[in-house]
Amino acid sequence: MISAFFYLQATTLKNRLVQRIKRLKQPKYLFGAIAGAFYFYFFFFRKVIGGVFSGQHAPAAPTLPVELAPYLTSFGALLIFVVIAISWVLPSGRAALQFTEAEVAFLFPAPITRKRLIHFKLLRSQITILISTFFLSLIFRRASYLGGSPLMHAVGWWVILSTLSLHFIAASFARERLLSLGVHTNRRRAIALTALTALVCGSVWWLRSHVAPPSTADFNNAETLIRYFGNVLQSPPVGWILAPFALIVRPYFAGDLSSFSLVIGPALAVMALHYLWVVRADVSFEEASIDHARKQAEQVAAIRSGEWPRRPDRPGKARPAPFALKPQGNIPMAFLWKNLVAMGPFFRIRTWLLFATLILGFHVWARTTHLSREVYGAVAACSLGFGAWLLVVGPMFMRQNVRLMVTHFDLLKSYPLRGWQVVLGSLTSPIVILAAIEWLLLMLGTPVFGISGRAVAIAPALFAFGVLGIALILPPLTGMMLSIPFAATLYFPAWVENSAGRGGGIEMMGQRLIFFAGYVVVLLVALLPAVLCGGLAIFALAWLIGKAAAIVIGAIVGSIILSAEFVATVWWLGERFEHFDLSRELPR
Amino acid sequence: MIEVTGLTKRYGDFTAVHDLSFNVQPGEVMGLVGPNGAGKTTALRSVTGIIPPTQGAVHLGGVDLFANPVAAKRQLAFFPDEPRLFEYLTVWQHLNFVARLYGVVDWAERAGPILTELEMSDKKDLLPGELSRGMKQKLAIACGLLHRPKVIIFDEPLTGLDPGGIRRMKDVMKRLARDGAAIILSSHLLSLLEEVCSHVLILQNGEKKAHGTMLDVRTRFSNGEQLSLEDVFFRATGDTETPTTPPVLP
Numbered sequence: 136m137i138s139a140f141f142y143l144q145a146t147t148l149k150n151r152l153v154q155r156i157k158r159l160k161q162p163k164y165l166f167g168a169i170a171g172a173f174y175f176y177f178f179f180f181r182k183v184i185g186g187v188f189s190g191q192h193a194p195a196a197p198t199l200p201v202e203l204a205p206y207l208t209s210f211g212a213l214l215i216f217v218v219i220a221i222s223w224v225l226p227s228g229r230a231a232l233q234f235t236e237a238e239v240a241f242l243f244p245a246p247i248t249r250k251r252l253i254h255f256k257l258l259r260s261q262i263t264i265l266i267s268t269f270f271l272s273l274i275f276r277r278a279s280y281l282g283g284s285p286l287m288h289a290v291g292w293w294v295i296l297s298t299l300s301l302h303f304i305a306a307s308f309a310r311e312r313l314l315s316l317g318v319h320t321n322r323r324r325a326i327a328l329t330a331l332t333a334l335v336c337g338s339v340w341w342l343r344s345h346v347a348p349p350s351t352a353d354f355n356n357a358e359t360l361i362r363y364f365g366n367v368l369q370s371p372p373v374g375w376i377l378a379p380f381a382l383i384v385r386p387y388f389a390g391d392l393s394s395f396s397l398v399i400g401p402a403l404a405v406m407a408l409h410y411l412w413v414v415r416a417d418v419s420f421e422e423a424s425i426d427h428a429r430k431q432a433e434q435v436a437a438i439r440s441g442e443w444p445r446r447p448d449r450p451g452k453a454r455p456a457p458f459a460l461k462p463q464g465n466i467p468m469a470f471l472w473k474n475l476v477a478m479g480p481f482f483r484i485r486t487w488l489l490f491a492t493l494i495l496g497f498h499v500w501a502r503t504t505h506l507s508r509e510v511y512g513a514v515a516a517c518s519l520g521f522g523a524w525l526l527v528v529g530p531m532f533m534r535q536n537v538r539l540m541v542t543h544f545d546l547l548k549s550y551p552l553r554g555w556q557v558v559l560g561s562l563t564s565p566i567v568i569l570a571a572i573e574w575l576l577l578m579l580g581t582p583v584f585g586i587s588g589r590a591v592a593i594a595p596a597l598f599a600f601g602v603l604g605i606a607l608i609l610p611p612l613t614g615m616m617l618s619i620p621f622a623a624t625l626y627f628p629a630w631v632e633n634s635a636g637r638g639g640g641i642e643m644m645g646q647r648l649i650f651f652a653g654y655v656v657v658l659l660v661a662l663l664p665a666v667l668c669g670g671l672a673i674f675a676l677a678w679l680i681g682k683a684a685a686i687v688i689g690a691i692v693g694s695i696i697l698s699a700e701f702v703a704t705v706w707w708l709g710e711r712f713e714h715f716d717l718s719r720e721l722p723r
Numbered sequence: 724m725i726e727v728t729g730l731t732k733r734y735g736d737f738t739a740v741h742d743l744s745f746n747v748q749p750g751e752v753m754g755l756v757g758p759n760g761a762g763k764t765t766a767l768r769s770v771t772g773i774i775p776p777t778q779g780a781v782h783l784g785g786v787d788l789f790a791n792p793v794a795a796k797r798q799l800a801f802f803p804d805e806p807r808l809f810e811y812l813t814v815w816q817h818l819n820f821v822a823r824l825y826g827v828v829d830w831a832e833r834a835g836p837i838l839t840e841l842e843m844s845d846k847k848d849l850l851p852g853e854l855s856r857g858m859k860q861k862l863a864i865a866c867g868l869l870h871r872p873k874v875i876i877f878d879e880p881l882t883g884l885d886p887g888g889i890r891r892m893k894d895v896m897k898r899l900a901r902d903g904a905a906i907i908l909s910s911h912l913l914s915l916l917e918e919v920c921s922h923v924l925i926l927q928n929g930e931k932k933a934h935g936t937m938l939d940v941r942t943r944f945s946n947g948e949q950l951s952l953e954d955v956f957f958r959a960t961g962d963t964e965t966p967t968t969p970p971v972l973p
Contacts, residue, residue, distance in 0.1 A: 139823035143809070146820070150811040150850065240807035241866070243773040245824040246796040421774045432807075 140255055144262065155640060163627075164642045171645030179273045203358065204388050206365020211384035212377040213368055218299065219380070222306045223327045227320045232256040232304065232424045236432045239425050249421075253414055260300050268292045287395045291387025294402045298383050301409035308416040311423075338373045346370050379405065454479050466552055470560030471567060478568075487571050494579045515580040522576035526609070529569045530616040531654070541624055544715070555709030562617050562705070569617075570610040577606055600683040604690025608665075611697035615661050618704045619654050625711045661700055669693030724749045724905035725770065725874055730779035732765050732929075739765040741929045743779070747905040747922070749873070752896065754916035755909040756952075757926035758960060763909050766926065767878055770907070771801045783874045797825060800867035804879035806859040808851040814838070814862055815847040818869055825870035837865045841891075857888040864895060875899055876907045881915060893919055913952045923952065925959045932959040 158164045234242070234256065242252060272289040313323050349363050368377060382401045389395035457475040460468070475482050501511055540547070540561060547557050581602045673682075673689035680688075725747040732740040740762040747753045757763050769776040772788050772795065781788040786795040812820060815834070822830030838844045841861040851859055860883075867875070877896065881889050896919050900906055910916060916923060923940050925933040933940050933955070941950050944958040 139820060142823055143812070143820055146816050147809065147811040150813065150816075154811070154850070235809075236805075236807040237809045239773075240803055240863075241809075241821065241824065244771045244796060244799055244801040245821075246793040246826075247824065248793060419775050422768075425768075425773070 137254070137258075140258055144259070155642070159642070163646065166649060167642035167645035168640075169645060170648045171641030171643075174644065174648060175641060179270075203361055203365070204390055204394075205369065206361050208381050208385055208388045209365050209368035209374070209377060210361075211388065212381035215295070215299070215380040215383055216377055219302055219306075220327070220331055222303050223310075224324055224331070226307065226310065232420050232427075233260075233431070234424050234428050236428045239428045243421060243425070250414055256304075257301075257410075257413070261297070264293060264296045264300060267296055271296075284392070287389055287392070288387060290395075290399070291384070291389070294386050294399075294406060295383055298402075298406045298409055301406065301413055305409055305412040305416065308413065308418040308420070311418045311420070312416070315418075334376060338376065341372055342367060342370060457483050466556040467560040467563045471563045474564035478564075482568060487575070490575050491578060494575065497579070498582050518576045518580035522573050522580065525569065525576070526573060526613070526616070529565075530613070530620060531651070541628060548712075548715070553709060554712035555706050557712055558618075558621065558708045559705050562614060562621065565617050566610060566614045569613045573609050573613070574606055577602060577609075600686045604686050604693075607687075607690045607694045608697065611694055611701050612662075614701040615697055615704065616658060618701065618708065619657050622657075622704070622708055622711075623650065623653070625708055625715060628715075661697075664700070665693040665696040668696050724784055725753075725907065726780075726782040727770060728780045728782075730766065730769055730781065731777050732762070732769055732774070733777045739929050740769065740776070740926075743926075743929075743931055745924055745931070745934055747907060749903045749905050750900055751922055752900045752906040752908055752920045753922040753924055754920035754952075755907055755924050755926065756911070756913065756916060756956060757932075760928075761926040762929035763926055764878065765929075767801075767876055767907070767909055771799060771876055772796055773801070797870065798873040799876070800870070800872035800874070801876045802863060802867055802878065802880055804882045806856075806863035808859060808862060810851060813848050813850055814843060814854075814865075817862060817866055821866045821869050827870050830869060833869055833871075834865070837868055841865055856883050857885060860884060860888060860892070864892075868899075873904055875904050876909075878909045879911070880908070881910065881912060913956060917952045923955075925956060927960045 155164075159168055232253065238255075242255065247255075268289055271292045272285060275288070275292075310320075310323065314320075318326075346367055352359060368374065382398075382405050385398035386395060386402050389398055454476050457472060460472045480486070550557070552560075581598075669689040669692045672692040673685045676685040676688055679685075725745075727746070728744050730740055730743040731738065743762075743766060745753070755763055755766070765774070768774045769779075770781050770788075772781070772792050775789070781795075783795040784798040786798070788795040808817065809820070818830060818834040818838075821827075822834075827833065835844070838847065841864065843858065843861055843865065846854065846858060846862075851862070854862065860880075880892050880896070884892060893915070896906060896908065900921075908916065908920060917937070920937065922936050923933070924931060925940075933943065935943070937952070940955055940959075941952075944950060944955045950958075
């Protein structure tokens with residue numbers, strides 16, 4: 136059985152590598168692989184490789200005092216405790232070991248004992264754990280504040296991940312056993328939560344009478360904070376509760392070989408106990424595993440076909456239409472109507488008006504109650520920051536919808552519509568939704584500056600006109616940004632379809648990097664005429680009609696240019712859509 | 724060869740299969756038929772040892788499946804409705820892997836003729852992604868036959884096959900029965916069962932409604948007239964056998 140496992144893994148790995156290497160003959164994979172390799176080199180391996188070739192080691196990370204190790208261990212133990220507690224409270228599914236459908240088909244009816252099936256699963260999970268250990272060791276290399284060798288840290292990570300993995304399986308077996316004894320999910324959750332609450336309340340009650348509250352000095356810096364809270368976590372009874380969990384994390388925090396050799400034994404013993412717990416549990420996991428494998432296979436198939444996230448299988452409730460759709464009229468409005476119905480009652484004009492009213496109410500309340508400037512400023516920073524993030528990243532989310540659209544190209548092409556109508560129809564809904572959210576965030580964020588005194592040297596009227604100008608530019612700008620992934624789909628369909636998750640690997644990651652770089656470049660080129668003309672308008676008119684009016688006119692000019700670019704883009708993409716040959720571009 | 728006694732599978736208060744007993748002797752092909760949700764898949768999974776039953780016993784080739792699962796499963800081949808293959812194993816490597824699972828020492832000598840018979844000799848080095856649906860099904864069959872099973876279970880074996888594939892699959896089943904295998908064939912295609920099976924078992928709501936040779940079962944539900952298996956099925960399950968009037972489209 137073990138030899139069959141190694142044969143399967145080794146052959147799979149070899150064939151996968153061969154397939155990957157073979158497909159590098161295609162430029163899209165080759166360039167993707169180059170970009171991905173560059174990314175990994177730059178962020179992970181540059182210093183390691185550079186140090187090897189130059190004979191110099193990478194500069195050591197700043198080292199914390201070694202006395203902090205026990206405190207950090209306590210924090211680590213607390214984290215493990217929380218993760219394990221969650222594994223007893225939250226899950227509601229039945230005990231399932233993760234097998235693929237092929238493994239279920241070949242292994243479950245094969246002459247193999249259940250214990251060997253568990254070993255198969257444990258061995259396979261080790262592959263994932265070892266890969267995770269490798270990357271976590273690389274990522275946290277610079278965070279090895281307490282010294283120690285990279286190998287010790289890697290072993291520390293391996294112990295943590297392996298023990299947690301074993302515990303999750305054991306916990307799922309125990310939950311299954313409880314279920315068979317009549318302890319259903321809610322009852323089990325109630326018992327676990329009661330026990331946890333009792334532990335936490337008892338600990339807090341004890342600590343309040345035995346540990347002094349933090350003083351101002353404890354908040355001086357990170358080190359004093361670590362010392363105070365580390366002491367709290369080490370005080371009984373918290374220290375006793377966390378002791379078994381601390382055993383698991385101690386190897387990771389070991390600062391030198393001698394301390395590592397002292398703590399690795401107990402950690403391995405905890406891991407071995409978990410292993411015995413798993414292999415000796417006599418619990419039926421087969422049915423849930425088969426069900427899990429089926430769902431996984433469906434998920435993979437859905438991702439590959441561009442239909443992820445999948446809609447739930449169960450039928451939902453009929454959703455009211457956002458407005459009455461007449462049998463004749465504007466085609467893109469029909470697309471908008473269809474998409475708004477699908478998105479549910481949240482995306483309705485009355486909902487947006489309600490939000491706008493709430494935001495206005497918030498500003499009135501904030502000004503009348505003299506909400507502190509810090510809080511008000513934080514609200515502004517968060518809303519504007521989120522708005523900016525959404526403006527840049529929102530269209531990237533659209534890529535998934537565009538992939539889905541690719542799968543419906545045949546249907547879309549069968550409609551009696553011009554290409555530009557299909558393109559505009561597909562883009563209208565995301566433009567409306569993104570622009571509406573951005574307007575609301577602008578509304579939430581910008582009035583704050585009127586009272587916080589942060590709008591330095593800008594008169595309120597000028598500021599208001601500036602905001603109005605931004606609001607005017609947002610819809611056509613969003614439209615232009617959304618049309619970029621659409622254009623990528625129409626002109627590079629194989630790239631877009633390919634990045635839907637077939638295979639993964641650094642070449643796919645590289646493709647995403649290339650796409651993002653292309654997205655930024657195209658966006659900058661599209662923005663350039665609008666920024667130049669709008670800026671020139673403001674510069675030329677400011678002395679004539681005043682800054683405020685000039686800003687509005689500049690924004691209008693920029694908005695008109697962006698709108699013109701968007702109209703041209705939609706027409707151009709529509710032409711491309713009409714001449715798009717499905718059989719040639721997306722052979723299946 | 725296949726002896727199932729008092730097989731019961733419960734999920735909490737729900738009984739998926741209730742006290743199911745039957746035998747399939749070498750050379751017999753037993754059709755397992757029932758409406759959706761009748762418990763066919765649960766019964767098949769229990770008989771193959773994929774899931775443990777709540778009660779009952781299953782003997783494959785005289786070996787108790789639950790007392791000695793490894794020895795019992797050595798005689799078994801199970802073909803699910805969809806060929807589920809390893810994405811990165813070639814045709815030949817699939818056979819190699821299965822040989823290891825079942826301990827078939829002379830697998831290479833056996834695999835060659837099987838692939839030849841299934842017209843797959845030139846596909847040895849291809850991955851499943853490079854095979855058609857029918858070829859994948861053939862590969863699953865090749866894997867299942869490599870260890871020369873005496874007990875064979877097919878679950879909807881014709882799903883997704885073209886006419887050529889269907890004919891080939893029927894021929895394979897008939898040949899295996901002639902060679903002495905005990906076969907269970909689960910399918911909604913009653914015409915397939917009529918053509919291939921010597922026996923039939925009708926299952927409804929987890930309970931056996933009829934079981935016996937095709938002739939016995941037909942005779943039991945007949946009032947003297949000639950019945951098809953479809954007629955028998957509807958009479959046994961109490962389902963409507965009169966199709967409703969098709970809707971008139973505008």
